[in-house]
Amino acid sequence: MDILSRLLMLMPVAGRLDARCHFGVPWRIDQPAADAREIHYHVLLSGTAVVEDAQGAQTALHAGDIVLFPSGSPHLLHDGSGAPPAAVERRFEQGHAVETNLAESEAVDVLCGRFLLPAVPQRLLRENLPAQLVVHSASSGGTPPERLVRLLALLRDEALDALPGSESLVNHLSGALFALTLRYASRADAPPRGLLALAQQPRLQPAIDAMFDAPGKPWTLPEFAALCHMSRATFARHFDEAIGRSATDVLTDVRMTLAGRMLAQGSQPVAEIGEFVGYQSDAAFQRSFKRHVGMTPAQWRATAHTLA
DSSP states (O other), rough: OOOOHHHHHSSEEEEEEEEEEOSSSOEEEEEEOOOTTEEEEEEEEEEEEEEEEOOOOEEEEEEEEEEEOOOOOOOOEESSOOOOOOOOEEEEEEEEEEEEEEESOOOEEEEEEEEOOOSSHHHHHHTTOOOOOOEEESOOTTOOOOHHHHHHHHHHHHHHOTTHHHHHHHHHHHHHHHHHHHHHHOOOOOOOSSSHHHTOGGGGGHHHHHHHHHHSSSSOHHHHHHTOOOOOHHHHHHHHHHHHHHHHHHHHHHHHHHHHHHHHOOOOOHHHHHHHHSSHHHHHHHHHHHHHHSOOHHHHHHHHHHHO
């Protein structure tokens, strides 16, 4: 099983559309920081836009482009003119918010939503994806990814037509959008470092498989290297070049993510979960989980149940 499939099975992501924005110049969308279990996304259906991160770096967007913020950081979308935005009116159609302004020139349509993350520690996802991820509708060769185009077309139609059942359909389609966005980002000529880069490193796949298939085994770096038919030094170098972190760090992320999911979804004793993910003593698991997640396993379980 490939790395993206494994990640999505361990951390299934849903989606929700917050608003459809139809603006004329001048316009601006101020997006605050996301909550702990959310990743904001924007799909530019028509027109052009500029996305600006918290540091002021700007990226041009064109129709069909998708931008998401795995870090949850605040950001702006705007027309690039620098003019004060026109006043916005907000109404609801079939459960969806629709925002428009009084300007009529150079219309732009944007879908703004969020990917909803499950009750698991988010470090595996957030620390191994870039703070901002942009996927353009056309590849470097100029041919749009057909499946992404079809999904965006269906998402657009359901959002714009607002037919019975559209709200539920748009939310489900948003979840699928997350998977396709990561897929095409991993296929870029220069994919971001992290989990997406591993998708282009088939030689490292046996080590990733081992982490997910047997997280409780006391893996060592030489064992991972042997699985990939590499020397220890070569394996460590390839892994660091791809993801920027050690295999041991990623193994810990996998273990803590799995443990967090088991704590949130079941009633197994904490010590039993710790042993399942590779810790021979309850004390060692408690220390590692608190250091990784910021709270004890019992506190995590209580918090996850409260947020469920």
